[in-house]
Amino acid sequence: MSDRADAGAGHSEDATRVKYVAQVAAYWERGGLTYAAGLILGHLMVCEPADQTQADIAEALDLSAGSVSTQLRQLEAIGMIERFRAPGQRAARYHLPQDMWLKILNTERDRIAGLRTLADAGRAVAPTERPDRIGSLDKMVSFWESEWPETERRIQEFLRKERS
Amino acid sequence: MSDRADAGAGHSEDATRVKYVAQVAAYWERGGLTYAAGLILGHLMVCEPADQTQADIAEALDLSAGSVSTQLRQLEAIGMIERFRAPGQRAARYHLPQDMWLKILNTERDRIAGLRTLADAGRAVAPTERPDRIGSLDKMVSFWESEWPETERRIQEFLRKERS
DNA sequence: CAGAAGTTTCAGGTATAACTGAAACATGAG
DNA sequence: CTCATGTTTCAGTTATACCTGAAACTTCTG
Structure with a gap:
């Protein structure tokens, strides 16, 4: 058997x-x-x-x-x-x-891009005297736009280094 | 009207x-x-x-x-x-x-924790002579576990600074 | 306390996404 | 070319998540 x-x-x-x-x-x-x-x-x-x-x-x-x-x-x-x-x-x-988990990071890029679209479109329709709600979204997106490339770089470095 | x-x-x-x-x-x-x-x-x-x-x-x-x-x-x-x-x-x-976009970051923590569970459980059932697939997941999780706290800190700093 | 305003709960109807199974199609072997 | 193996497509079934509408419940107000 x-x-x-x-x-x-x-x-x-x-x-x-x-x-x-x-x-x-x-x-x-x-x-x-x-x-x-x-x-x-x-x-x-x-x-x-x-x-x-x-x-x-x-x-x-x-x-x-x-x-x-x-x-x-x-x-x-x-x-x-x-x-x-x-x-x-x-x-x-x-x-x-082999690099599946790296590829998945691209979906993050898309997420950020999607939020950018929402932030920009939102600015156009939000009540002009109240920029706060759209503004806080915009700030969050700005953060990731500026941080993400460097983060990706660090990930790749980390994975390379970690290969035993 | x-x-x-x-x-x-x-x-x-x-x-x-x-x-x-x-x-x-x-x-x-x-x-x-x-x-x-x-x-x-x-x-x-x-x-x-x-x-x-x-x-x-x-x-x-x-x-x-x-x-x-x-x-x-x-x-x-x-x-x-x-x-x-x-x-x-x-x-x-x-x-x-007010801090909705900050709160959402907590879901990232959960995602990382979920992947950690998968990596650990996977190690137990993967073919012993082939640690590569689980290993690459494990590395990715390890990266985020070590990076995420600092990233969260930077976000908060960024948002605070950005308040005009 | 009685009644109105606001909210929750839930049974029922509806839409839709997922899976199956079979038929159509593609591809490689002899 | 022909047949066998492998893959895709798709109509039909099934399961399930969502939304509604109405009734039950809660909480304020006068």
């Missing part, structure tokens, strides 16, 4: 791993992704091998092929997974990008 | 203001709030006076009393509006907290 894979230790490994995958999914769901997308991300965090086919994923997570296909496309679009078509392999493989 | 309020300039002010409110709502909707909650936040950004009753809000945004009540409670729970019961006034008033 246990003829293939599961090269690891025992049986209950699976159970805790499933739990972890669900935990990751819950996290990303709060972040606006679908539960299925979160499951995929969680699975790709701990699966072995790290490269998985759509079929692998669908089976491991008990999702339909359609779901997996759709979610993978979306996740690829936002840079949270990478598709790799190996020559000589029928099926494409999917895995987390 | 135009018997009360609308002490401002002209008629088309309203139209652009409505648009702005919707814009704000769209922003917050992406952030996980409901559309109605976003509308309320948008309205409170530009309404005059800044303090509004539930009835004011419901009328301005064409929402039911029930909706407004529910959303205000939720928004108050996460610190994005403040309720003020003025003595001698029947109705409570609601407005944006």
